[in-house]
Amino acid sequence: MRPADALAAARHYLRSHPEEFSRIIRNAIGMRVGVPLAAFRWLAAELADNDKVEDVEIGAVPPGLRMAATFDLMDTRVRAGAVLYIDRMQLTGEEMRIEVRLEEVSLVPIGSKKSQISALLITRSLDLSRPGDLMQHLPDIPNFIVDSHGNRLVIDLMRVPKLREDPVVRHVVGLMTALMTLDGIETEDDHLDLMFKPLPSGFVAAADAIGDHFVVPVLSRVQKVLPQPVRGGMRRMLSLIAGGPAR
Numbered sequence: 001m002r003p004a005d006a007l008a009a010a011r012h013y014l015r016s017h018p019e020e021f022s023r024i025i026r027n028a029i030g031m032r033v034g035v036p037l038a039a040f041r042w043l044a045a046e047l048a049d050n051d052k053v054e055d056v057e058i059g060a061v062p063p064g065l066r067m068a069a070t071f072d073l074m075d076t077r078v079r080a081g082a083v084l085y086i087d088r089m090q091l092t093g094e095e096m097r098i099e100v101r102l103e104e105v106s107l108v109p110i111g112s113k114k115s116q117i118s119a120l121l122i123t124r125s126l127d128l129s130r131p132g133d134l135m136q137h138l139p140d141i142p143n144f145i146v147d148s149h150g151n152r153l154v155i156d157l158m159r160v161p162k163l164r165e166d167p168v169v170r171h172v173v174g175l176m177t178a179l180m181t182l183d184g185i186e187t188e189d190d191h192l193d194l195m196f197k198p199l200p201s202g203f204v205a206a207a208d209a210i211g212d213h214f215v216v217p218v219l220s221r222v223q224k225v226l227p228q229p230v231r232g233g234m235r236r237m238l239s240l241i242a243g244g245p246a247r
Contacts, residue, residue, distance in 0.1 A: 009042050023191075031180075031198065034191040037065075057081070063186030064103070070110065074117045077110040082131075086185045087152075093174020093213065096157040102131050103151065171213040178209030 013036065014020055020036070027034050037058050044056045048069075057068040061083050068081030081104070088099040105128040109118040120126040127134070132148035135141060147154035163169050183197040199206050 005046070010039075013038060027193070031196045033194045033196070034188075035194070037187070037190050037192060040192070055079075060187035060190050060192075062188050065187050065192065066104075068106075073107075074115060076113060076115045076117045078117075078121070079106070079108045079110055081106045089182055089184070091173065091177045091181055093170050093177065093209075094158065096163075096173065097146070098155045098157070099152060100155065101152050105129065105131055105151070167217075171217055175209055175213040178206045178213075 017036075023034055037060060040058050041056070044058065048056060052071055054070045055068070057066065059066045064083045064085040066081065066083050068079065070077065070079045072078075073080075083103045085101040085103065086098060087101050088097075090097040107121055107126075107128055109121050130150050132150050132152050135145065135148040135153065141148075144155055144157055144159040145153060146156045146159065158164050158170075178199075178201060180196050180198050181200040182194060183200075184195040186193055186195075
């Protein structure tokens with residue numbers, strides 16, 4: 001998928017739906033960002049392997065999101081679906097925890113082919129109403145799933161190695177969440193609305209975050225390219241910014 005294709009699709013959508021411009025203005029006043037679900041449908045169509053995944057469905061069930069698709073599972077063609085609710089989020093420079101709830105989980109075999117998984121599904125021996133409990137017994141559960149029980153999953157994206165070990169990601173997330181954090185996600189009118197809250201921890205915490213995640217990293221990078229005589233003064237300034245004794 002090329003960025004130019006995404007931009008072309010976005011322009012086409014906006015020309016076909018001019019009402020989106022007034023919605024953008026209303027959302028900006030209420031500190032919300034609305035993403036049309038059509039964008040996710042287009043993205044799924046672009047990324048999905050049509051030979052393996054078919055009939056992708058993404059729709060709004062306010063405040064949740066219904067998702068479904070047809071694919072092969074253990075040599076069995078199945079239609080899977082669920083309604084996803086995001087109940088709680090905690091985003092900082094150290095963690096990106098999202099608690100999701102899955103309702104109306106379904107897994108239906110398609111066709112007459114007999115297999116172990118189709119037998120479990122047809123006889124309802126596999127309990128899909130508690131996907132969190134089922135996840136606990138799966139081998140090689142991903143590290144970013146920090147808890148699962150009942151119909152709930154708790155995901156911490158900061159446990160993904162590529163995110164956790166990238167200092168740029170940590171500084172950007174730490175800075176942005178101190179200035180404005182994502183306070184909720186819900187669906188409305190075939191849109192996924194992201195609700196933001198400014199200065200969630202107050203002005204002092206925001207000022208500290210600017211120092212820790214922007215000023216100090218920038219000055220540290222500048223220091224590396226300065227001549228040696230200037231570096232001593234830079235070290236003293238960085239120590240003062242960080243709250244340590246000047247050296």
